Amino acid sequence: xxxxxxxxxxxxxxxxxxxxxxxxxxxxxxxxxxxxxxxxxxxxxxxxxxxxxxxxxxxxxxxxxxxxxxxxxxxxxxxxxxxxxxxxxxxxxxxxxxxxxxxxxxxxxxxxxxxxxxxxxxxxxxxxxxxxxxxxxxxxxxxxxxxxxxxxxxxxxxxxxxxxxxxxxxxxxxxxxxxxxxxxxxxxxxxxxxxxxxxxxxxxxxxxxxxxxxxxxxxxxx
Numbered sequence: 001x002x003x004x005x006x007x008x009x010x011x012x013x014x015x016x017x018x019x020x021x022x023x024x025x026x027x028x029x030x031x032x033x034x035x036x037x038x039x040x041x042x043x044x045x046x047x048x049x050x051x052x053x054x055x056x057x058x059x060x061x062x063x064x065x066x067x068x069x070x071x072x073x074x075x076x077x078x079x080x081x082x083x084x085x086x087x088x089x090x091x092x093x094x095x096x097x098x099x100x101x102x103x104x105x106x107x108x109x110x111x112x113x114x115x116x117x118x119x120x121x122x123x124x125x126x127x128x129x130x131x132x133x134x135x136x137x138x139x140x141x142x143x144x145x146x147x148x149x150x151x152x153x154x155x156x157x158x159x160x161x162x163x164x165x166x167x168x169x170x171x172x173x174x175x176x177x178x179x180x181x182x183x184x185x186x187x188x189x190x191x192x193x194x195x196x197x198x199x200x201x202x203x204x205x206x207x208x209x210x211x212x213x214x215x216x217x218x219x220x221x222x
Contacts, residue, residue, distance in 0.1 A: 054148035093127035102133030104213030113137035
């Protein structure tokens with residue numbers, strides 16, 4: 001990708017900037033009841049059911065967590081309780097950034113406005129954002145958009161709020177399924193994949209790969 005100076009750099013938050021620890025939460029709950037192969041299967045199922053839960057009409061993220069955890073427990077023969085889902089949901093605002101994030105963001109924030117488009121709730125995201133250590137021009141949530149990524153409606157809400165189009169932004173994410181596939185289909189030509197090693201590369205979708213956020217400044221010529 002040739003050097004592109006966007007009007008905004010837009011980000012996925014949980015997973016890309018924030019160290020997303022759903023797998024660790026599942027281990028804390030069920031690790032004493034499942035051996036390692038079974039635990040890995042549970043974690044895979046939990047991720048899959050979370051994705052499935054956000055593909056329809058918007059619902060509060062507490063319901064997404066509850067339903068996906070309950071379905072994972074049923075599939076893996078583990079007893080589910082309401083308290084388990086509550087514990088997982090309440091952990092989300094406590095999570096902090098990957099180690100590379102604060103310094104990497106600070107460098108680009110001096111030159112280009114930063115924006116978050118997150119699948120979080122309005123009352124979850126401020127705590128996470130405060131831990132990132134950089135100023136953000138705007139933070140948009142699935143609750144505001146009334147849709148979760150990868151649905152186009154979430155991105156379109158962000159475009160409307162920013163008063164810009166796909167050609168004006170550089171979108172940065174560690175996920176193809178949640179972000180970069182939709183970004184591609186919506187005509188966002190300038191994309192960055194942060195390889196956090198939770199999804200395989202997929203060059204079809206046209207992006208610049210960086211190992212972590214410290215590489216972002218170089219992408220935009222800083």
